[in-house]
Amino acid sequence: MKTVLEQAALCKAAAPALAALSTAEKNTALAALAAALETSAQEILAANAQDLEAGRAAGLRPALLDRLALTEDRVRAMAEGIRAVAALPDPVGQTVRGSVLENGLEVSQIRVPLGVVGIIYEARPNVTADAAALCLKSGNAALLRGGKEARNSNLCLGRIMGEALTARGLPAGALQVVEDPDRSSATAMMELTEHLDVLIPRGGAGLIRSVSANSRVPVIRTGEGVCHIYVDAAADPVMAADILYNAKCSRPSVCNAAECVLVHQDVAERFWAAALPRLAEKNVELRADAATLARLPGAQPAAEEDWDREYGDYILACREVAGLDEALAFIAAHGTGHSEAIVTQDYAAAQRFLNEVDAAAVYVNASTRFTDGGCFGLGCEIGISTQKLHARGPMGLEALTSTKFLVRGSGQVRV
């Protein structure tokens, strides 16, 4: 069994060759990856069955087992996802800016791969295929460390995809799935400053905070989403109820789902009349402040920690506010900088909300669920950054690149 350090060294050694691949070579390799997954579907499902059996024996929650489980359809979807990445424009080599200086020097800034991308994620085998495809398309070597509950599935996927790549002449370091996915391997990755150019943690808030706090490798924080819907005094109550229902209930487990609604006191009665029946469709549990409790006898009283919870479930924190100022201050104090929305017909309120909320995505009259690389036209995403450096919001292929300046001269020296 190779150590994380040995695998990272393979990645680093492979990076220059990957950076030099043409778009056509990368797309052909991606097609080979997709075909290999489909051809080896039974083998993948057998490996996954081992993980599922161990997971059931260990008492994993049904939601986790569902994320872990592969089916023929899901394997096909992974292959299709890889083909979709192949169809995206190649960011490498794009000119970001360029000009000829007064002295005749031709300066251009072009996109280049980051080099080696490390990703730490949960027990979701589909991420292994997604991440491999996105890293390859952007010319990066990938060191992937999935959750240990998916170890057999991930190693199987890594071997099949790795063989498809080496059969096409690509180096083994193009894709390395960490062979020993215990906790110490994640810790080891955080120390590999000589090997990794970036480390991206994907998954629960605990993992992300721990990696951000402890990694010596530069980190991109992703995905913690305590998102708010603010229903302004000038909101259309029915539109607000629709948006809240969608933001809370269309997929409660994801990071762009709403966790808290802030309701202006002047619209609260009309809003709740529209929203309660919608939320009742999914039996959403409401945890409310005193003012809201007075209107909604069926709600539970919210505890202080409810204002900072990412439930990932059919639970909603509810709070009444006296105005936009209070809503903005509350979001500044309790938001995670992911996605925030106002529902209003008041132009000035909309403008203030857009300008003053400090988050990756700020919405007027739309559901926070649109914060997604696919929805925003980036084609795909490696995660949603909630930090401000390098990338913020959905990260597509560009977020996996850096730049370099090329300077072509004819003997110029600086005076």
Add this chain to the structure above:
Amino acid sequence: MKTVLEQAALCKAAAPALAALSTAEKNTALAALAAALETSAQEILAANAQDLEAGRAAGLRPALLDRLALTEDRVRAMAEGIRAVAALPDPVGQTVRGSVLENGLEVSQIRVPLGVVGIIYEARPNVTADAAALCLKSGNAALLRGGKEARNSNLCLGRIMGEALTARGLPAGALQVVEDPDRSSATAMMELTEHLDVLIPRGGAGLIRSVSANSRVPVIRTGEGVCHIYVDAAADPVMAADILYNAKCSRPSVCNAAECVLVHQDVAERFWAAALPRLAEKNVELRADAATLARLPGAQPAAEEDWDREYGDYILACREVAGLDEALAFIAAHGTGHSEAIVTQDYAAAQRFLNEVDAAAVYVNASTRFTDGGCFGLGCEIGISTQKLHARGPMGLEALTSTKFLVRGSGQVRV
């Protein structure tokens, strides 16, 4: 005396107001900063005289005393530098991309300030004025921690500039010069993950490495430059000698100066015939490998560590290579990813060098000394990034910004 934490809290509290300033308001404030420095020049020089006296008593090297010293001309130059920043385009609010999605959602990605920028730098008071201006223009609060040898100068500059800002109604946290610039204040800044959005170390390699290794706040590494000039077999020897002379001798103390020349064996005799007299003008000390020593009896033998040294002085490491492959491998092993140059008339060699060297700036037939925000048309720079995340190469105002997505809808929900 306020603690670093108290000062950082002032900065964080000030950030929203700074982000909301219009370009006109920022430019007026910058003009006030420049005027205040000129009006208070005698006061600044008196504070600087205290630092110089203490520095002489402590036996500071002449080069350090020169960086520390202010004169009326240098104060005027600081003021002019601030006015030059005011004249630059404001990056905040620029639209990076924008489109209308199929469902009618209007999505735009705009530039916003990072928030609070921390900078740790050496005993160079002019950096205090530069950094204050760049942070203000980009809408960021600044927490500046200069070298302790410049403490009186920096506190005086901070007080004068701070008063000019508060007199215009800006919050005190817009600019905070760390009051207690001992080592523990730098360590404290590295832990302020709740207050600082980025930490930029400027100065010696030791400082930069220590901050990169230990900071929990995201860091942008700047300025370590072990830059090479590779003189290819197909180089014009006179052009190569001119470029090397400029890269080594025009300002040896800066990070874009060359530290090492790699000479193809087929051109070595003609190259050195042209280069030796030029380097002799400045009594450049040559530290050479065996092959070069055989040609240059006046050179010193290089030790192994000479291949990784940033001399910052009239010293040059010299090495003969058998070809481009050897030069590329040597640069990959010993370069710091700053600036690298090839001198050649061979098109294929130039293209390979541009494509394969992994550095912030890669040159053909020009001096590495051009790696500079002013030279590259960015107007100014806060430093030269040698990392790949967020910014690489000279960092202008854009490098002090993040982005956010604004999404304007009319009730859209995700299906």
